Amino acid sequence: MDQNLKIILSGGGTMGSVVPLLAVRDIMLAQGQKVEFLWVGTEAGVEKELISKEMNFKSIQSGKLRRYFSWQNFLDPLRLIIGIFQSLALIRSFRPNLILSAGGYVSVPLIIAGKLSHIKSIVHQQDLQVGLANKIMAKFATIVTVAFDSLLKSFDPNKVRLVGNPVRPRMLAGDKARGMTIFNLIPELTTLVVMGGSLGAEKINELLFQAIPSLIESCQIIHVVGKGKMVEWSDKEKFGELAKRYHPYEYVNQEMPDLYAVADLIVCRAGLATLSELSALKKPAIIIPIPRNQQVANADYFAKQNAVILLNQESVTSEEFIETVLGLLSSAGSLSNLSRRISEVMIADAGEKFVEVVKKIVQP
DSSP states (O other), X not given: OOSOEEEEEEOOSSGGXXXXXXXXXXXHHHXXXXXXXXXXXXXXXXXXXXXXXXXXXXXXXXXXXXXXXXXXXXXXXXXXHHHHHXXXXXXXXXXXXXXXXXXXXXXXXXXXXXHHTTOEEEEEEOSSSOOHHHHHHHHHOSEEEEXXXXXXXXXXXXTEEEOXXXXXXXXXXXXXXXXXXXXXXXXXXXXXXXXXXXXXXXXXXXXXXHHHHHHTTTEEEEEEOOTTOOOOOTTGGGGGGGGGGEEEEXXXXXXXXXXXXXXXXXXXXXXXXXHHHHHHHTOOEEEOOOTTSHHHHHHHHHHHTTXXXXXXXXXXXXXXXXXXXXXXXXXXXXXXXXXXXXXXXXXXXXXXXXXXXXXXXXXX
């Protein structure tokens, strides 16, 4: 693939639909491919701040495709039509060879506009439960890539390709010693990392605040609370020196590889992007999926493989949470088993497999 390419990447709202595409971009650039990228996302999405630092970013309108009643549902068809016209203008201006999306309602008008403009597109399905946006986009896409073989039957057999879920190479390059310094950790202590995804998670934060007094006697904690959710631990003064074992951060970006490297156990949501990173890094995890969300199917699948410990947000108590965390941290065998099992769930080298699909589709 010697020719210079132009590729539009699209996704947003959460980082789940962003991370796999960034992985594909990073791999293509690392391979020496000559590619100019443009990101099309949401104006108010969490992705804008990150993406704008890495490539050109454009926002378009789109209907949110809610499956519940809202007065905004009446405006969504208009927003979708506006988004299609905005996308047609972007395509005319940028003249892409290919459009890539990993889901998200913002991509729907873009993929439709790509079809109308005779531009090839790839839609990536990572979650085990197919969302409405991807169901719509799959009808207009040239190729649909999927993360699991069980998803093959959900799409047109002439379009679908099994590749796995791409992981950014930089996430695999963390350094534990460097992370210990960055996060001001004590090397002799085990490290618990608690994070609620790009939007944060109030329930996970609440569970941890209740558990901190019981946990800091046995481990040190890095707590990524989520943007706009930073709250002071109210009982901090009662615990003297032990309180220094609790390290809250609103958001972690560039230091994320080193955060993974220092973690002995991770508590997190069940987005497929995060689970894919945990699998690639062989990290033991307790997962608490968002109820009534695509994450539940992801969590159930990993739990059935005995690859994670699954807790139900709607029923878990602080006592159960504390018992689960301390039980795992005190059992090297359990941590080792989880590490081995989670590493076996996802397809290896998914990013490279995805890039091969890209190369084939853009070949003249």
